[in-house]
Amino acid sequence: MTNAPIRALRRRLLLAFGLLASVCAVAIVYYAAQARQHVGADYTAMVADVVRSQEDPARLLTALTRLENEHPDHRIHQEELGELLLRIPRRIENIRIQVLRSDLDRRDYAPLLEELSHVETRLEALLGQFVQVQRDGLDEREIERLRELGLEIEGGLAWSYSELNHLVQQASADQRQTMGWLTLAVVSLLVMVVLAVGAVMLMMLRLQRQRDAMRHQSHTDVLTGLFNRRRLQEVAEQEFARRQRHDAPLSLMLLDLDHFKRVNDAYGHPVGDEVLTSFAETLQRQVRRLDTVARMGGEEFAVLLPNTDGRAARQLAERILGATRAMPLPEEAGDHRLTVSIGVSEARQGDSFEHLYTRADRRLYGAKEAGRDRVVSSEALPKVANSGAPLDDDELDKLQQRNAR
Numbered sequence: 528m529t530n531a532p533i534r535a536l537r538r539r540l541l542l543a544f545g546l547l548a549s550v551c552a553v554a555i556v557y558y559a560a561q562a563r564q565h566v567g568a569d570y571t572a573m574v575a576d577v578v579r580s581q582e583d584p585a586r587l588l589t590a591l592t593r594l595e596n597e598h599p600d601h602r603i604h605q606e607e608l609g610e611l612l613l614r615i616p617r618r619i620e621n622i623r624i625q626v627l628r629s630d631l632d633r634r635d636y637a638p639l640l641e642e643l644s645h646v647e648t649r650l651e652a653l654l655g656q657f658v659q660v661q662r663d664g665l666d667e668r669e670i671e672r673l674r675e676l677g678l679e680i681e682g683g684l685a686w687s688y689s690e691l692n693h694l695v696q697q698a699s700a701d702q703r704q705t706m707g708w709l710t711l712a713v714v715s716l717l718v719m720v721v722l723a724v725g726a727v728m729l730m731m732l733r734l735q736r737q738r739d740a741m742r743h744q745s746h747t748d749v750l751t752g753l754f755n756r757r758r759l760q761e762v763a764e765q766e767f768a769r770r771q772r773h774d775a776p777l778s779l780m781l782l783d784l785d786h787f788k789r790v791n792d793a794y795g796h797p798v799g800d801e802v803l804t805s806f807a808e809t810l811q812r813q814v815r816r817l818d819t820v821a822r823m824g825g826e827e828f829a830v831l832l833p834n835t836d837g838r839a840a841r842q843l844a845e846r847i848l849g850a851t852r853a854m855p856l857p858e859e860a861g862d863h864r865l866t867v868s869i870g871v872s873e874a875r876q877g878d879s880f881e882h883l884y885t886r887a888d889r890r891l892y893g894a895k896e897a898g899r900d901r902v903v904s905s906e907a908l909p910k911v912a913n914s915g916a917p918l919d920d921d922e923l924d925k926l927q928q929r930n931a932r
């Protein structure tokens with residue numbers, strides 16, 4: 528079992544994690560920018576209006592002073608004053624509406640609106656006075672009265688606008704601070720979410736690894752690292768299904784080390800283990816990547832050979848015979864001659880894996896019976912000593928039964 532699926536899964540998880548983190552980062556930056564823009568835009572219009580209105584009190588006073596010095600025949604400054612007396616109430620109304628619609632605290636702006644209302648009544652009085660002046664002309668008393676009203680209005684307006692300015696600046700600063708905290712909270716939250724998602728992904732990855740490791744163990748022979756009987760069965764079922772679709776040949780080879788008990792008895796079990804492991808390596812060196820090598824138990828092995836007919840399987844088996852004889856053994860067992868018996872069978876029409884396995888097993892038995900260190904396959908069955916004719920499967924069955932008795 529390779530690590531490739533785990534690596535692929537890890538790559539996919541990392542990619543998903545990176546994408547998620549990027550989306551979160553873009554969302555945070557976009558949100559923060561939007562929020563700041565919104566706060567700024569809310570008060571900018573009001574501040575602009577207040578700044579414009581703050582010029583009105585000074586203009587009013589200037590217009591009144593010029594009025595004093597104006598020649599009765601020239602009505603230029605009277606017109607300027609008249610215009611101001613119409614414009615200032617409009618501006619006050621505009622600012623009042625904006626204040627009422629804003630998020631400012633009512634308790635903060637109530638005195639300010641009260642003062643503006645007072646200024647409005649004073650403006651009405653000034654307007655009345657002004658109309659009278661226009662009608663009756665200016666005298667010392669009228670001028671004095673106009674100046675008093677003008678100063679009162681100027682004071683009220685200046686105080687109200689400066690208070691309002693202060694309130695707006697304060698509110699703006701408060702909101703910016705709130706937005707800062709809010710942004711920090713959102714960022715922390717998102718970071719936590721991202722970390723949590725990352726942790727879950729890591730856990731999933733670990734679980735996947737553990738599952739793969741367990742699956743690997745359940746399919747693997749501990750001593751040799753080869754597949755075990757169960758895995759061979761699974762692969763064989765897949766190969767049989769594939770064979771039905773593509774009509775490709777499929778062969779099975781069963782191998783059993785000869786007189787292996789003697790190795791154990793002569794050199795000890797650990798040396799026997801080493802020999803089994805070396806034989807497994809020898810087998811793997813002989814086969815192709817698409818072949819499946821398994822240890823069936825004890826000193827018995829199997830090789831499933833997709834896209835391989837009986838003849839090619841036999842040739843491979845002959846090669847394995849030679850490689851086994853030439854296989855270097857552990858030092859302690861240097862004198863021993865290791866050989867193997869092999870039964871080979873090719874899948875026939877309508878076969879199941881059980882059929883294929885039983886036939887190969889029978890031929891393996893035949894190889895043992897015929898003297899070991901040989902291959903028995905459908906293409907070259909062992910000869911019966913007295914007749915010299917090759918044995919077929921039925922004859923091998925009979926031989927097997929006779930020996931069992």
Ligand SMILES: Nc1nc2c(ncn2[C@@H]2O[C@H](COP(=O)(O)OP(=O)(O)OP(=O)(O)O)[C@@H](O)[C@H]2O)c(=O)[nH]1
Binds near residue numbers: 784788798825
């Ligand atoms: N060292 C070692 N020996 C094992 C292992 N599994 C099975 N064996 C031994 O393999 C031997 C098999 O002996 P037998 O079934 O008599 O077969 P054999 O001696 O190879 O004789 P033939 O198969 O008839 O040629 C026994 O001694 C088992 O103890 C293993 O994992 N390690």
